[in-house]
Amino acid sequence: xxxxxxxxxxxxxxxxxxxxxxLNLYYNRARYLNVTTGxxxxxxxxxxxxxxxxxxxxxxxxxxxxxxxxxxCGRCLPSIGDWGDIVQEFIFEDFQEKTGGVGLNVTIxxxxxxxxxxxxxxxDLIDPNTLSEFGIGQVYEIKSVYSELQAKxxxxxxxxxxxxxxxxxxxxxxxGVTYTAPPIVxxxxxxxxxxxxxxxxxxxxxxxxxxxxxxxxxxxDSAALYLDLSSxxxxxxxxY
Amino acid sequence: xxxxxxRESEWKACQREFAxxxxxxxxxxxxxxxxxxxxxxxxxxxxTVYRFLEMVEPMGEDERLRLMTALVKRSHRFxxxxxxxxxxxxxxxxxxxxxxxxxxxxxxxxxxxxxxVRDGEHKQMRMEGDSLKLAKIDRRALHRAIITRLKPxxxxxxxxxxxxxxSYFESAxxxxxITTEFRTGSKFWHFDYFHRLLTPGGLTVGFGISLMHWLxxxxxxxxxxLEDESQVEDAVDALxxxxxxxxxxxxxxxxxxxxxxxx
Numbered sequence: 001x002x003x004x005x006x007x008x009x010x011x012x013x014x015x016x017x018x019x020x021x022x023l024n025l026y027y028n029r030a031r032y033l034n035v036t037t038g039x040x041x042x043x044x045x046x047x048x049x050x051x052x053x054x055x056x057x058x059x060x061x062x063x064x065x066x067x068x069x070x071x072x073c074g075r076c077l078p079s080i081g082d083w084g085d086i087v088q089e090f091i092f093e094d095f096q097e098k099t100g101g102v103g104l105n106v107t108i109x110x111x112x113x114x115x116x117x118x119x120x121x122x123x124d125l126i127d128p129n130t131l132s133e134f135g136i137g138q139v140y141e142i143k144s145v146y147s148e149l150q151a152k153x154x155x156x157x158x159x160x161x162x163x164x165x166x167x168x169x170x171x172x173x174x175x176g177v178t179y180t181a182p183p184i185v186x187x188x189x190x191x192x193x194x195x196x197x198x199x200x201x202x203x204x205x206x207x208x209x210x211x212x213x214x215x216x217x218x219x220x221d222s223a224a225l226y227l228d229l230s231s232x233x234x235x236x237x238x239x240y
Numbered sequence: 241x242x243x244x245x246x247r248e249s250e251w252k253a254c255q256r257e258f259a260x261x262x263x264x265x266x267x268x269x270x271x272x273x274x275x276x277x278x279x280x281x282x283x284x285x286x287x288t289v290y291r292f293l294e295m296v297e298p299m300g301e302d303e304r305l306r307l308m309t310a311l312v313k314r315s316h317r318f319x320x321x322x323x324x325x326x327x328x329x330x331x332x333x334x335x336x337x338x339x340x341x342x343x344x345x346x347x348x349x350x351x352x353x354x355x356x357v358r359d360g361e362h363k364q365m366r367m368e369g370d371s372l373k374l375a376k377i378d379r380r381a382l383h384r385a386i387i388t389r390l391k392p393x394x395x396x397x398x399x400x401x402x403x404x405x406x407s408y409f410e411s412a413x414x415x416x417x418i419t420t421e422f423r424t425g426s427k428f429w430h431f432d433y434f435h436r437l438l439t440p441g442g443l444t445v446g447f448g449i450s451l452m453h454w455l456x457x458x459x460x461x462x463x464x465x466l467e468d469e470s471q472v473e474d475a476v477d478a479l480x481x482x483x484x485x486x487x488x489x490x491x492x493x494x495x496x497x498x499x500x501x502x503x
Contacts, residue, residue, distance in 0.1 A: 089428050091286070096459015097315065100448050102434065105426035106461075109401035113419075113442065121400060128447055132255065135248065170251055170443055 017162045087193045087205045088124060088142050096141075099179055101127035103140075103160045108161055111137075116165040125203075128171060130178050137162070138176035138201070145204045147194070175201025210225035248498050254445045258437060262446060265493040266454045270308040273455060274277055274301065280485065282477030286429065287464050288342060288458045292474065295341045302371050310334040311456030361372040374427070375467050382431060383424040389480040393422055394420040394487065413491050415440055415498045418444055432463035433479060435486060451482050 085178050092104050109119035111126055125140035139158045143151035153173045161174035181203050185193040193205040273280060278296070281289055310331035327335070339348025366409050383405060387398065394409035401408070405425025411418050417440075422433040433451070437446035460480075464475045 014399065034300050085428065092428075093459060094463065096453075099340055100315065100460050102448050105406075105423050105432070107401060107403060109403070110406060110421065110423075111403070111437075115402040128444070131253070170248065207356065 012119040020153050052213065083187050083191065083207050084144060086133060086187050087185050091142055091181050091195065091203065092125065095125045095179055098128045100129045101125060108158065111162065112166045112169060114165065116161065118161045121158060123138055125176065127176060127177070127179060132171070135171055137171040137173045138175040138180065140177065140198055140201050142203045142205065147202050147208045148202060151204065152200065247503060250503050251443050254439065254499050258445050261493050265489060266312050269489065270312050271456050272305045274308050280482050281455065284462060284464060285471065286463055289344050292457055295338065307334045307338065308455065311338060315453060316457040340450065352385065356453065374465065376470065377430050377466055377469060379424045385472060385476045386422055386424065386431065386479060389476045390420060390483060393480050393484045411487060413494055415418070415501065416494060418487060418490060429463040429465045432461040434460050439503040440501055441503050443503060459476060474483065476477060
C-alpha cells in the first residue's frame with residue numbers, strides 16, 4: 001500500500017511493513033529500511049554468496065528488485081544453491097503425509113491425464129484429495145520470500161490452466177488453503193528456514209542463520225537478566 | 241463440460257466404496273509386510289525408509305504391528321471415516337515416535353533431518369554442508385529399464401504426458417483401469433511412481449496409490465534415491481515386483497465392485 005485515505009494513520013505501507021514516521025524509515029524487524037534510497041539503515045549480517053554480487057551488498061533491499069521481491073523479517077538470506085530445494089523437499093514430504101497429494105515433478109498434464117498447452121508446468125504441491133468431497137482440488141507454490149509475487153502469479157496460472165482444460169475432471173481447482181506447513185524447516189546445522197503458512201496457494205520461506213539466531217537468543221536473555229537485575233536493584237534501593 | 245449431478249453423485253459413491261475397500265486391504269497388507277520383516281519396504285531406497293528400518297529393528301513383532309496399524313490409520317483418514325475407526329491415544333503416541341524418528345536429530349534446539357549414514361546396503365549420504373547431493377545416473381537408460389521391467393506387469397498400453405521423463409502404463413481390472421505412472425526427471429530423487437484408479441469414462445476414483453502410501457510411511461509418490469548405477473537394476477526390479485503385487489491384490493479387493501458403465 002502506498003496511499004491511504006481517512007484520518008486514522010496507517011503505518012503499514014510498503015510491502016505491508018510498519019513505517020516509523022519519526023525516523024522516516026520502515027521497520028523490517030531486524031533492520032530499518034529507507035525507501036528513499038532503497039537501502040537498509042544498518043548492514044546485513046549475511047556474508048553473501050560469491051557467485052551473486054548483489055547478495056554481498058550489505059545495504060541493498062531484496063537484491064535491488066522491490067517490484068518482485070520482499071524481505072519481511074530483514075534477515076532473510078537469498079535463496080541460493082540448494083537451500084530452496086531442501087525446503088521444498090521437506091515441505092513436500094510433510095504435505096504428502098498430511099494430504100496424500102503429489103507434487104514437485106508432477107506436471108499439469110499428468111494431473112489432467114492429457115497433453116494441453118502449458119501442461120508441462122509443475123505446481124510444487126497438488127492436493128486433489130482434501131476437498132474432493134466438495135469437488136475441489138488445490139495447488140500450492142513454495143517460494144522464497146524474495147519471490148512471493150512470482151509465486152502468486154504462478155499459482156493463478158496453474159489454476160487457470162487446470163480449470164480451463166480440466167473441465168470434465170469433476171474438480172474445480174483453487175489456490176490451496178487447507179494445508180498447514182511445518183513452521184520451521186531445518187536446512188543444515190548452520191541455517192533454518194521459517195515458513196509462512198499458505199496464503200492463496202503460496203507458501204513462502206525465509207532462510208536465516210542459526211548461529212545468528214542463537215546469538216540473538218543469548219542477547220535477549222542477557223538483556224532480560226540485566227533488566228531484572230536493574231529493577232531488583234532499584235526496588236531494593238527504594239525499599240531501603 | 242462439467243459433470244451432471246447424477247454422474248457426480250455416482251462418482252462420489254465410487255470414491256467412498258473404493259476408499260473403504262482400499263483401507264481394509266491396507267491393514268491386511270501392512271500385517272503381511274510386518275510378518276515377513278518388510279520385504280518390499282527394504283527394496284525402496286530413500287531416507288524415510290532407512291530411518292523407518294532403523295527404528296523398527298529393535299522392536300518385537302507385536303510392537304511393529306501396533307506401529308504399522310497406527311501409521312496406516314494416520315495416512316488414510318478419508319478411509320477411517322467410512323469404516324468407523326479412530327486414532328487412539330496409543331496410536332497417536334506411536335505416530336509421534338515415528339515422526340520424531342523420521343525427522344531426526346536435534347541441532348541447536350531445532351529438530352533437523354540430517355542425512356543418515358549407514359554402512360553396507362543402506363549407506364546413503366546426500367547432504368554435505370548446505371548442499372543437496374544426488375548421484376548422477378543415466379536417466380534415459382533408467383527410464384528405458386523401467387519400461388522394460390513394467391511392460392509385462394502393468395502393460396500393454398504405454399503412453400506419456402508430453403514428457404520423455406514421465407510415462408504411464410494402463411491395465412484393465414474388470415471395468416476399471418489402473419494406471420502405473422512413473423517419472424525419472426526429478427532433481428530431488430531418481431524416480432518415483434504411483435497408481436491411479438479410473439472409471440471407464442476416465443474419472444479418477446483413487447489417486448496417488450503406492451507402497452509408501454498404503455503402508456502409511458510417506459506420501460503418494462514412492463521414490464528411489466540411488467547411490468550409483470550399480471543399484472539401478474535392483475531398484476527397477478523392486479519397482480516391478482511391488483507393482484505386480486499391487487495389481488494382483490487390486491484384482492482381489494475390487495472383486496464385486498464395478499463402476500457404472502457410463503461413468
